[in-house]
Amino acid sequence: MATLAAVLATTHHPFYLKATTAPVEEQIPQAAEWKRKVEAYRATLTRAQPDILVMVGADHFHQFFLDNYPTFLIGKAPRYDATFYNEEREFGIPKYVLEGHEDLSRFMHEGLMDRGFDFAFSHELKIDHSIICPIITTRPQADLPVVPIYTNIFAPPLPKPKRFWDLGRAIREVIDAYPSDKRIAAVGSGHLSLELGGPRQFGEHGPDPDFDRKAIEWLSNGDIEAILENVTHESMTQSGNATHGFMDLILMMGIAGPEKAAYVDCLDLYHTMEAYFTWYPGEETP
């Protein structure tokens, strides 16, 4: 059976690349620290020596729109283009082509259907920054085949937090059941408190530092009970209108299980709090 080599849950700040590659005199004060933290985080994936990446993100109205927006979708293509024109324009993110892994995509799709998740699917999927940002930060050589999974954290009505946790648990079962000697890592991105296009956007910190602090503690401890007790669509809205991306971090913790993370780091930036978590399920915490 396949080995789940690591689970990474990360925020995706689309300006990371721009912020850390700009001429030094134009960089934000935290740029050097940010780069150090990201490189240390990257080592947690490198160490796991993965062969395949299951990538979790959300399409930000790039390929999918309100005429047909999937709640859960899996990519099943042999290869994936990435980065849309408006992401290059706004964030300065380059284009990529990622190899797919059709066999694991098929196995994952069927396995998730068997476990009560009726996924939409795509054989022609162009990936957006929710997946490319973590590639840039955790695997910039972009050399591994991927299985992309999209969730709806973006266009209401959204599934409940518990559903994201359950989906993570189901993905874990399917990875564990995959008949292969490959090492699979799951890498997913979301947010802590975040405001976009509203009165609390682009402040000195994220819109709700108190939520951010608690959320980091919950994820660090694998404390799904506290999350399900405290986090609802309404509470996330109060923390910032785009905070619902937090549910993809819940999903990632679902893949790992209710365990303490082996690696936790964060960085308080303008606009939002960055946070990085890695689990090595089944291993003693180093």
Place this chain on the structure above:
Amino acid sequence: MSKYYVNKFLYTVDRDPEFLRRYKEEPRAFVTTWEQSIGPRLNESEVTTVTGFTDAEREALINHDYVALFEMGAHFFLSLTIFIAIYDEDYMHKHGPLSFQREFAAKLQHWRGREYPTIAL
């Protein structure tokens, strides 16, 4: 009210450099063109006939009025992205990084602590 159609406008224009240029330079003329020949497209060969703007929606789009769009419940990501595309560079040169984003937030301060208009359709 057609929140869907307002979002469709923002979505189709933001993703196309030529539409974006026209919307920046001549918003009134471009909104008219969009309503006639771009908005109704379902795909390359089919059109839809059942959508349209209210007068208030049309005026908000013509005036690049992101406060009105917020108050109508246009999707925050679309609205932020398209107006960053239109204004960020000019503001950056005049007032420094993030000045447009912060002015955008400042104009919405009256919504702080209140329940925002929903983006749900």
